[in-house]
Amino acid sequence: MASSGAMVLAMMGLLAALVCPAAAAATEFISMPTDNVGDHSYGVHATVCPNLENIVRDKVADARRNDISVVAGLLRIFFHDCFPNGCDASLLLEPSHLYSSEQDLPQNKGLHEGALQLIQRIRDAVREAKCTDVSCADITMLATRDALMMSGAPRYDVHLGRKDSKRPASFAEVGRFLPARDAKIRDLIQVFDSRGFNKGDLVALSGAHTIGKATCPSLEFRTGEPAWFVKAIKENCPRSGDKKHILDVTTPDVFDNKYYGNLLVGLGVLGTDMELLQHQETRFFVENWAKDEHLGWFHGHFAAAMKKMADLPVDPNGEYRDNCFRPKLVRNLTADGFVASA
Ligand code: HEM
Missing domain, CATH: 1.10.420.10 (Peroxidase, domain 2)
Known part of the structure; x- marks a missing residue:
């Protein structure tokens, strides 16, 4: 049941939207911290990794101080990972001799190397803080949100609790959903x-x-x-x-x-x-x-x-990668990127 606080906020949003249609869009991002989308919820890491948000924020702030281009780098990675098949860090999987990578697609050329390395650095710091069950997908999402806020974008809450994909997504699928540079x-x-x-x-x-x-x-x-x-x-x-x-x-x-x-x-x-x-x-x-x-x-x-975009559905059969650039069980992947049956 909605709390009375939530109802008051909802009423305020409705009133604001009636008085000023522009406010309708602005009220959309006022969300209650108990909302759930599938298995994802706002407070999911509160007990397994209470310091997660501080770790991410500090690492992003350091990286941004050194090189402001990391903000845009994270944002583009977030879009290209999430838009085609949900936020599952499948884009982060590096090309290997065993499977092809989404990074090989023309639309994904030139991903920001510093931003990719930052995601891994945060993953390492999170593991050092004894948080194993945190995905590279959640880290990418939080890092992007925080980097944007530091550059003047509004704060928005993101559902967490995603797992990382075990394999790259199909090329055809990803290619279809990422807009081409000459699109009309x-x-x-x-x-x-x-x-x-x-x-x-x-x-x-x-x-x-x-x-x-x-x-x-x-x-x-x-x-x-x-x-x-x-x-x-x-x-x-x-x-x-x-x-x-x-x-x-x-x-x-x-x-x-x-x-x-x-x-x-x-x-x-x-x-x-x-x-x-x-x-x-x-x-x-x-x-x-x-x-x-x-x-x-x-x-x-x-x-x-x-x-x-953060809430687009993902394949629930994922894992928590330690190395954001490699699936845990590479040996199970066939040459075309699909998991071989056991
Ligand atoms: C509407 C369709 C879109 C097209 C056709 C498009 C295309 C492009 C292209 C061609 C680049 C330059 C890439 C390069 O040469 O390295 C670029 C950069 C970028 N795109 Fe998009 N984009 C689109 C939508 C988006 C969306 C929805 C986001 C994020 C929400 C986004 C975020 C970015 C960012 C942040 C950069 C700069 C990356 C950097 O500086 O490292 N784009 N985009």
Whole structure:
């Protein structure tokens, strides 16, 4: 039964939504700490690993102080792991001679090495604190949430208790659900819709590009207007070499709404970002969030969509990996990445 506190909050949310529709999105991420999604709940590690959240926060803060790009690195890893088949750290499994890795897919090229290493460092610290039953998937989720908060994003609660996958996901499955770099707006809408995310979710989550960088080949698909800008970013970012280009040309490291303002004046760096203007409904969100000075609507919708992504269903037959990059029983994997029958 809902507690009286929960009911008061729900009533407040309803009232706020009636007075101000923008607040409806913002209230979505007010959640009670007793909620459950399948086997996952908010307080699941409270007894087995009471210090977990402090360990994650401290390690993330240290890493961010040394290299701010780790924040965007974590966020992209989170998206690419969770979106195709739920958050199970299957993306983290490194290529090996026994099986192929999701990291080999074109969409997964250029994952942030420092962010990958940070996830493993946190896993090691968690094990040193005698917490064995904590997955790399939960660690990735918490680390991403905390890193984002440190860069100005809102706090949102995440369900924990996931296990790590025992094998990489099927290539075909992952490839189908990760948007291509040359996707058009109808492709983006379709791929998000196929995972249960609406057009508002698509625009809110694309707001992730308010931080981070792209490798120069990713700029190839940015064509059109304004010609001076397209020419300038390409000249600044040759296809060869390992140079990168910031995604938000106004405030590259802050989780604000400048990304949307940039799109409206033609200063979007990726072709797929500019595509958000090509559909009436997605353009509606870009226009509104560009002028959402207090960030409540954008941040509320972003937080709710991140929670939704975190709660995508996963295969329950997982394990707790010590090494986030290898399944525990590699010998059971066949060459195509599937577990051989005993
Ligand atoms: C809407 C479809 C999307 C497309 C087509 C797309 C595409 C891309 C591309 C091409 C890059 C540059 C990769 C490289 O060259 O290294 C990139 C970077 C990035 N993407 Fe997306 N993305 C999309 C949605 C998202 C979402 C939903 C998130 C997270 C919620 C996200 C987070 C990021 C981040 C943080 C970076 C920068 C990574 C870094 O600096 O290390 N993207 N994205």
